[in-house]
Amino acid sequence: MTAMEEPMLSATQHQRVDRYLAELAGALGGLPETERADVVAGIREHIEAALAGRSPVTDADVDEVLRALGDPLAIAAEATGADGVSGAAAGPAIGGRRDAPVLSRDWVPAFVVVALLAAPLLLTLLATVGGILLLPFAVLAGWAALWLSQLWTPLEKLAGTFLLPALSVLLFFGLFTSGASEVCSGGVREDGTTYESCTTEGGWLTPAVFWAILIGVAAASVATAVVLYRNGRRRAAELAQSFSTGA
Structure with missing residues (x-):
C-alpha cells in the first residue's frame, strides 16, 4: 500500500x-x-x-x-x-x-467459574468434614484451565485468578479466625451505684468491618464470574465457528 x-x-x-x-x-x-x-x-x-x-x-x-x-x-x-x-x-x-482445542470449548468457562468460585465456597463450608482437603485441587484445576485456555485476555485471567477465589478465602478466614470482640466488665461502687466498662479485643476486624468487606468482595467475585463466563462463551462460539468452517 x-x-x-x-x-x-x-x-x-x-x-x-x-x-x-x-x-x-x-x-x-x-x-x-x-x-x-x-x-x-x-x-x-x-x-x-x-x-x-x-x-x-x-x-x-x-x-x-x-x-x-x-x-x-x-x-x-x-x-x-x-x-x-x-x-x-x-x-x-x-x-x-x-x-x-479442548480448553477453547464452550464448557470451559463454566468449569473455571465452578472450580474457582463455587467449589471453593462449598468446600470451605464443608471444611469440618474434610472438604478443605479438596480445595487446593479445585483451585489448581481452575487456574490451569483459565491460563491455558485462549478464551480470555491476560487482564481477564489476572482478574479471575485473584477475584474468583477471593470470596472463599475471606470466608475461610472469617470462619476459622477470631476477629475483634467486645469484652465488658463491671461492678458496684462504694456508693452503691453500678458501672460497666467495655473494651474491644482481638484486632480491628470487627463483625461490622468483616461483613462490609465480605459484601464488597462478593460483589467483585460475582461480577468477575459473569464477565469471564459471558466472554468465554462468546469466544468459544466464535472459535468453534472458525474451526468448523475452516475460516
Missing part, C-alpha cells in the same frame, strides 16, 4: 486500532517474535486496506472493520492452533476440518 492510499485516521481512531493490535499481539505471545510481528502487520494492512476507500473515515467505519475481523483472541487462536500448535494436535479432524 502506498502512502497516498493510507487512510487518514484521527488520533482517537488510531488509538482504537492500536489497542486492537496490541491485544492481538498479547494473545500471540506463544509465537516467535518474528511470526507475531508478521501476523500483526498483516492485520494492520488489512485494516488500512479496508479503510482506504472511505473518506473521511468515521468512528463507525473503524468499528465496522474491527468487528468484521473478529475478536483478537480468535485470530490468535487460529494463528497459533489455539494452543500454540497446529495440525492434528490442535484438535481431531472431521471431514477435513478441525475441532476447537
